[in-house]
Amino acid sequence: MNMVSESIVKDMALAPNGHLKIDWVKEHMPVLNRIRERFEKEKPFAGLKVAISLHLEAKTAYLAKVVQAGGAEVTITGSNPLSTQDDVCAALVEDGIRVFAKYNPSPEEYKSHLIKTLETRPDLIIDDGGDLVTILHSERRDLLSQVRGGAEETTTGILRLKALDKEGKLEFPMVAVNDAFCKYLFDNRYGTGQSVWDGINRTTNLVVAGKTVVVVGYGWCGKGVAMRAKGLGAKVIVTEIDSIKAVEAYMDGFEVMPMSEAAKHGDYFVTVTGNRDVIRKEHFEVMKDGAILSNAGHFDVEVNKVELEALSKSKRTVRKDIEEFVLADGRKVYLLAEGRLVNLAAGDGHPAEIMDMTFALQAVSLEHVNKNYESIGKHVLNVPYELDEMVARYKLEALGISIDKLTDEQKAYLDSWVE
Structure with missing residues (x-):
C-alpha cells in the first residue's frame, strides 16, 4: 500500500x-x-x-x-x-x-x-x-x-x-x-489542569495571579483547572449544578455561586462541563470589560458563540487564537481558540x-x-x-517507586468476618 x-x-x-x-x-x-x-x-x-x-x-x-x-x-x-x-x-x-x-x-x-x-x-x-x-x-x-x-x-x-x-x-x-x-485521576485532573493553563498563558501572555478565575463544572477536569489556577495565584470561583460537587468545591477552598453571579466577577472563564450553553447571553451582558473566555470541554458548544456575536457590534482577531468581541456598550470580551479545547487548539495538550x-x-x-x-x-x-x-x-x-504488599495473614484477615 x-x-x-x-x-x-x-x-x-x-x-x-x-x-x-x-x-x-x-x-x-x-x-x-x-x-x-x-x-x-x-x-x-x-x-x-x-x-x-x-x-x-x-x-x-x-x-x-x-x-x-x-x-x-x-x-x-x-x-x-x-x-x-x-x-x-x-x-x-x-x-x-x-x-x-x-x-x-x-x-x-x-x-x-x-x-x-x-x-x-x-x-x-x-x-x-x-x-x-x-x-x-x-x-x-x-x-x-x-x-x-x-x-x-x-x-x-x-x-x-x-x-x-x-x-x-x-x-x-x-x-x-x-x-x-x-x-480520570491523572489525565483529567493533572493533565487538564496543567495543559489548560499552558494554552491560556501562551495564548494571552497575561498574568493570572491576583485575578478571578471562574471554573464552570467541578468534575475531575474542573478540579484540576481550579487547583492549577489557585497555584498560579488566582482567586477561584466554581459554578456547579451538582450539590455534592458544589460542597466538595467549597471544602476545597473555592467560592461557589451560580453563573449569573460569577459572570460579574470573572477575569478568566474556563468551561469544563461537556454540556452546551453554560455561558450564554445573560452572562455576557454582565461580564467585566476584558473578560477572557475559554473552553476545555470536547465540543465548541459550552460558550454560546452565536449569542455572543449577536450581542457584539464588532469582532476581530487581535492575536493568534484570540477573538475580540466589542459589545454594544463598548465592553470587550475575548474568546480563545474559537471556543474549542483551549489546551489542544491553543497548545500541545x-x-x-x-x-x-x-x-x-x-x-x-x-x-x-x-x-x-x-x-x-x-x-x-x-x-x-x-x-x-x-x-x-x-x-x-x-x-523507580516500590510499594508494600499484603502478607498472607493480612489477606486472610481482610477476607474473613471472624476476628
Whole structure:
C-alpha cells in the first residue's frame, strides 16, 4: 500500500519535524513503550484494521504506532479541527499509517475525513467524543458489520455511548477508558489542569495571579483547572449544578455561586462541563470589560458563540487564537481558540507522562475487546481493574517507586468476618 497516495495531509515536506515531536514524546512514555515491546512479540492485532479518531498530535501519533506494532493496519483522523498538527500527520504517513487529517479543515472536510477513516472498514476503533460511533450508528450503518468493538477516550463520548446503550441501540462493545482510575485521576485532573493553563498563558501572555478565575463544572477536569489556577495565584470561583460537587468545591477552598453571579466577577472563564450553553447571553451582558473566555470541554458548544456575536457590534482577531468581541456598550470580551479545547487548539495538550498512562489504557483496552468481543455483549464497559492496576504498576516501576504488599495473614484477615 502506498500510504502517501491514500492519505490526505497538508504537506509531506513537514514530516521531519513531526518525527522529532514523536521521538520526543516516545522518550517520556515508558508505560506505552513497555506495552509496545509486548505487542511487537505477540502481535495481538495481526491481520486487523484499526481506525482511530483522537486529537492528532505527537502523543496520539505514538499510540497509533504502538497499535501498528501490534500487527494492525492503522488509519487515523483528528477529533477536533484545531488540534491536528500537520507535521505529525506527515510523519505518520511516512511510518506506514494512513492519515485523513489537516489543521483547521472546513466542517465538510472534517466530516469527510471521519467518513474516509471508517470506509477502510475497521475491525476495531478508538474514538474521542463519539464521532466515529455516531456516524456508524446513523448515516453509515453499512460499515457496522465488521466492527468488533473499541474504546472511548473522553467524557463527552461516553455520554453519547451510554445514551445509545440505554436505548438498546449500541451495535458493538465500547470500553469507557475515561472512567478508569488511571485516566480520570491523572489525565483529567493533572493533565487538564496543567495543559489548560499552558494554552491560556501562551495564548494571552497575561498574568493570572491576583485575578478571578471562574471554573464552570467541578468534575475531575474542573478540579484540576481550579487547583492549577489557585497555584498560579488566582482567586477561584466554581459554578456547579451538582450539590455534592458544589460542597466538595467549597471544602476545597473555592467560592461557589451560580453563573449569573460569577459572570460579574470573572477575569478568566474556563468551561469544563461537556454540556452546551453554560455561558450564554445573560452572562455576557454582565461580564467585566476584558473578560477572557475559554473552553476545555470536547465540543465548541459550552460558550454560546452565536449569542455572543449577536450581542457584539464588532469582532476581530487581535492575536493568534484570540477573538475580540466589542459589545454594544463598548465592553470587550475575548474568546480563545474559537471556543474549542483551549489546551489542544491553543497548545500541545496534556504532558507526555500523563498521556502515557491514558494511551496505555487505550492500547490494552483495545486488546481486551478484541479478545472478548463475542462474549462481553454490546454495551459500554468499564476498563477491567486488573488492566487499570497494571498500568499504575508499570508507572511506579518506571519511576523507580516500590510499594508494600499484603502478607498472607493480612489477606486472610481482610477476607474473613471472624476476628
